[in-house]
Amino acid sequence: MSEREEQKLQFIDVFSGCGGLSLGLSQAGLRGLFAIERNESAFETFEANFLAPNSVYKFQWPPWLPKEAIGIEELMESHEAELAGLEGMIDVLAGGPPCQGFSSAGRRRVNDPRNQLFKSYLKLVDMVKPRAVLIENVRGFTVDFQSASAKDNYSSMLTEALSDEYQVKDALLNLSSFGVPQNRVRYFVLAFRKGLKVGEPFNELSKMLPGFLRALGLQAPVSSWAAISDLEISRCGEQASSESAGFTEINYVGPRTKYQRLMATESGPGDLRLARHSKAVLGRFAELIELCRAEGRLNISISESLRQKFGLKKRALRVLDPDRPSPTITSMPDDLIHYKEPRILTVRENARLQSFPDWFAFKGKYTTGGKRRRHEVPRYTQVANAVPPLAGRAIGTVIAKILQANLSAKSLSGELDAVPELAKIGA
Incomplete structure (x- = not known):
């Protein structure tokens, strides 16, 4: 096993809120590097659970980033060089841009400034170039905005923007199927860098759910x-x-x-x-x-x-x-x-x-x-x-499985290339 395989897969959580998705990914065996959250109260909760000395899942926070609330634009402006230095080192860039402007539970507004934060997220993807991208949002993210000048669909814009560099898959998921005791439908995007062997990650997720729930002693739905x-x-x-x-x-x-x-x-x-x-x-x-x-x-x-x-x-x-x-x-x-x-x-x-x-x-x-x-x-x-941690845990398990399989295949390929006799047998 290579040194890279022995290390835990690293993730960054963008628009982390209090840390529901971070918790789920950590429970799936991934290691958090840092999180981006601009609200002080939400970050206080995140800090108490992931940055305290006795934290169950402790983030490996980089020394160049203060442990405090920060917005994504401020982060990219203040730490451009440090973020560029992470290129190729991050396995998963995860997050859910604020959903209030998309949600059918509130006032859907095409010009809500929070709707534009997903563009900042994409800019960060381009800077860091993670192996995988995970995005969660409300179902309204997939619904057209009708305005006087245009028809905007943010899910289409998102997948189109990612598709040059990534294999993009998306799905609407009812999180009650993950053992979450709530009828909560959310939109998820799973994108993996081109060149990785991926298949259909949401099909893989569906197949692994029964065993995932059995291992936790649960049977969905939970009342x-x-x-x-x-x-x-x-x-x-x-x-x-x-x-x-x-x-x-x-x-x-x-x-x-x-x-x-x-x-x-x-x-x-x-x-x-x-x-x-x-x-x-x-x-x-x-x-x-x-x-x-x-x-x-x-x-x-x-x-x-x-x-x-x-x-x-x-x-x-x-x-x-x-x-x-x-x-x-x-x-x-x-x-x-x-x-x-x-x-x-x-x-x-x-x-x-x-x-x-x-x-x-x-x-x-x-x-x-x-x-x-x-x-x-x-x-x-x-x-x-928050993203329900059980859902993040299940999705994180599938992401980790896909990335580790690709790392193992790459490691084996390197070993075969280094030994001419084995390379010939495998040809």
């Missing part, structure tokens, strides 16, 4: 109940919050399902702070749970009649179905009501639905509102914006 039933107040009780004065938190007892045991840590989870609902809200939520059950409207937006009954303007409000994966979680904590208890979910419950293990700690404010939502990234938003 909301299987993910968060150990966090029910009726089972655990409440205690004063260890972090926020005036709040209470769930007094965790222990796991009760295979999925919960996979997520569990000996010290127990954090981020269990409960929202302070008024008696009126508690009563409304309790009635909504019962009425949505009766109407068969679990996991889908409440009916117009219920909105009128309770005088609600919010259209995205849903009650969880305990027997199915949750709907796609959003950055709005009051979009989901617990399937049994009259309350919204805690940060940890949302993190469970995203497949974050319980040791993963989130930092910063819990929530935000109004105009601050444009630039603040509190804990609920960090969780919602």
